[in-house]
Amino acid sequence: MPETLQIRTPLPSDEEQVRAAQKELAAEDFDFFFWTSEQSWADYLGILRGEQEGSGLAPGRVPATMFLGAVGDEVVGRVHIRHELTPVLREVGGHIGYAVRPEHRRRGYATGMLRLGLQKLRELGVEQALVSCDDSNTASIRTIEACGGVLEDVTQQPGAEPKRRYWIDLTD
Numbered sequence: 001m002p003e004t005l006q007i008r009t010p011l012p013s014d015e016e017q018v019r020a021a022q023k024e025l026a027a028e029d030f031d032f033f034f035w036t037s038e039q040s041w042a043d044y045l046g047i048l049r050g051e052q053e054g055s056g057l058a059p060g061r062v063p064a065t066m067f068l069g070a071v072g073d074e075v076v077g078r079v080h081i082r083h084e085l086t087p088v089l090r091e092v093g094g095h096i097g098y099a100v101r102p103e104h105r106r107r108g109y110a111t112g113m114l115r116l117g118l119q120k121l122r123e124l125g126v127e128q129a130l131v132s133c134d135d136s137n138t139a140s141i142r143t144i145e146a147c148g149g150v151l152e153d154v155t156q157q158p159g160a161e162p163k164r165r166y167w168i169d170l171t172d
Helices: 012-026 041-053 087-091 109-123 138-146
Strands: 005-008 064-071 074-082 096-100 128-134 150-155 163-169
Touching: 005 109, 012 041, 012 074, 041 064, 064 109, 074 109, 096 109, 109 128, 109 138, 128 138, 138 163
Parallel strands: none
Antiparallel strands: 005 064, 064 074, 074 096, 128 163, 150 163
16 A cells, blocks of 8 residues: 555545546546535535435435545545445445546555555444445456455346445454
8 A cells, every 4th residue: 555645534625636536537437526516515525524424314325434545635536435235235336435536546546545445444343345346347356356355246237337246354
């Protein structure tokens, strides 16, 4: 794991970098931060705090924490942890989603952010973490397996790419 990588909750000063990351990953058809242009940054940070506390959740949502992966002041990616699983999250999504900005890939940040996110789940009392990725995403497959992921299966949802579902033991 890169020594200087940290995960932290988003700050008011992160807006510009998160906007840039959202745009970069939209080009790959990936929603970096689940933030819409209709929301102010301050309002969105309030929503994230509510999700972390489990207050005001929409139906089907679970408490969750969004972290930014940062090296110094530079946002290199994000990791989103869901504190628990619904039946839908057991099929698609799992406990953790992560992304690395294109210019920061192939430096170990995905593995580092996933490891740090798993530690946060362990602190929440989660003993087994479910992490999923597209069946064709070899970089994520390597990342998850490097973090102890054991493949349970590959599932197919109608109209979607097959998903690999991994479990990671957090008890040791």
